[in-house]
Amino acid sequence: MVDFDPKIIAFCCDQSGYPSLDMANSLRLNFPKNVEIVRVPCGGRIEAHHLLRALETGADGVILFICYEENCQFLRGNLRVKGRILYLHKILEKIGIEKERIEVCYLATNNGVKLIEALNRKAEELKRLGPNPCK
């Protein structure tokens, strides 16, 4: 599987994920080839059905860039989405999809390098897992 470019959908929260992405852009770091960026006001806005929809419509993996715990501007938005992800992992296990395809990555505002590292690691991991079976 050499020519397989996994499609990653990256949700970026407006407080830490998107500034980190901007930083990565201005540092000219190398992105994986197939990434879609989704900008959301807070991690708490991301719903379970958005993530399932993403997997359903052809994404190989989803990664969420949100603030560290106890660091959310809206106090508990990141904890809310963490709960939803735990719930989603159960659903994914039931329907037979690897739960590693949905992942949360905690960032601060200036973690551009960490963001790119996480994306590249995710791409490697998805290459190992192979294409999404429900495509």
Place this chain on the structure above:
Amino acid sequence: MGQIAVFIDRMRQTIPNSFIEKLHPIIKEIPEIGFISVEEDLTSSDAIQRMSKRLEQGSVDRMIIIGGSPKNYESSFHRFGFTTPLNPYQFSVANIKQQSLWNLPEEESLKKTKEIILKSIRIVSLSKPIHTQTIPINPEVLIIGGGIAGISVALALAQSGIHVNLIEKEKVLGGGMNELRIFYQDLGDAQKWLEEKISDVTSNQNINLFTQTELIYLKGHIGRFEAKVRKFDETEIILHPSLIVVATGFKREIQREGIFAHRRVVTFSEIEKLISETKAPPLYWDGREIQTVTFIIDRVNEDIKIDSINAIKQALLLQNRFECQVIILCKDVKVSSDGMERLYRRARQEGVIFFKYEEPPKLSLVNGQFQIDIKDTSVIKKEDQWSVSILSDLIVLSESFKPNPSNEKISRLLGIHLGDNGFLMEDNPQLLRIRSNRRGIFILGGCRFPQTLSETLIEGNAVSEEVIRFLRNGTYTYELSVAEVDPQKCALCYTCPRVCPHSAITIEKYAERNIYITYGIPEQNQWPAAKVDPAACFGCGICVGECPAKAITLRHQPDELILTQMGINYKHNS
């Protein structure tokens, strides 16, 4: 729908001209495009003016910007007061500075750029205009707590013609300030200064003073609060403040066990009172002349600097005015406040002895004097550290600073958050220290964190400036980029009022129909449903994600927009 304006930002030649020339034919293929305009730096003020002029010529009703990060444009438009016939929510940014487009081969890079541009065109054709709303507000403020924080804010606001209601639980104003007798900066008389302030408050026409009064009920949101207060004679008054300032202060507490229960172990406030009331040496306490005084600080509250300040201030006075020998035992001397470094150096020069301890000092009584044994750790080398025995007539002990016991009630009434240790929590410790999580409620002074008088006064200035800025116009304008509840779909599960970080959601009776209730007649023909107050909502979307009935939508970020950003062509897939 009208056409789309396209602005290409070269970001000071970050994007090469040749690349932009190749973009032109791609963009022109798209049928909805009105015009294309290339700018050198779109975040500059003259470029924005040119842009507004171009947009005013008509024919377009939406626009996209091809350039860098949307955050840059949003902040610069905000800074230069971007006013166009276009609604600020009908624009989107195609960020072509992302995803290492510069590293790809040209063909691939163009293909990807085209995808990004098409995506932002889809986003902009889905987004709907969002307007602003204006409500009238009357210049009235409720201040809870008549300590020095509340007094300073009340005076500043009353001076600029704002009607202030100041409520205080106790009989007299002043709060924790009543225990401070001497300023550390110039050793001036603090009580005289406080009395002047209090007489200013009581004589001011704009300040409505309620002593022995408590807040018992609050409803409404910013600009339209309705507060009920109860006086000591059980009469209740309803106030209609636009903003609320909470300054309930903190509480001092001391635990006296074992030898600390001895009568010659005193607290900081007791020795402060003794110093300010004794005019000439010698100093007497408990019928005994005092010659050596030992301060033990950092025993209970290690991270608060008030004790260090008080100890050094009082040590200087004892040493100079009453010719006592003063010893200060501490873990660290905290001299981070204004002028404290100088004061500490002076104390050392005057002969105050400082010892640093790590293990708590052992106390015993020898011939009516205290013997204190400590291991001095101010030397870094372990071998050079030595044990010290001190004989002392008087021991001064620091009190622990506890949150005001009414904090819990206040936080429940006002819907603001309590921190882990029981103090009221600010919205952001670095940026917005004085704002609570609710819009329109400010917190300052000791109820947030025990702090020195000068810090409280600075916070008081900040609060009064924010309040004056808010009430100056007589109206409050807010954007409707908020969450919105469909009252028919609300199942009354009370999830959203609990998860809302800004307490902007309440349950009110306003729904004409409710799909979950199929029988019965509602009171006044209105069913209860959750309601988001648009003035108090910050638009974070946590309630939208959490609502089990999917009754809440976020106006500026509906599901369609998120799915479109994910690359799903919403119109075909839904």
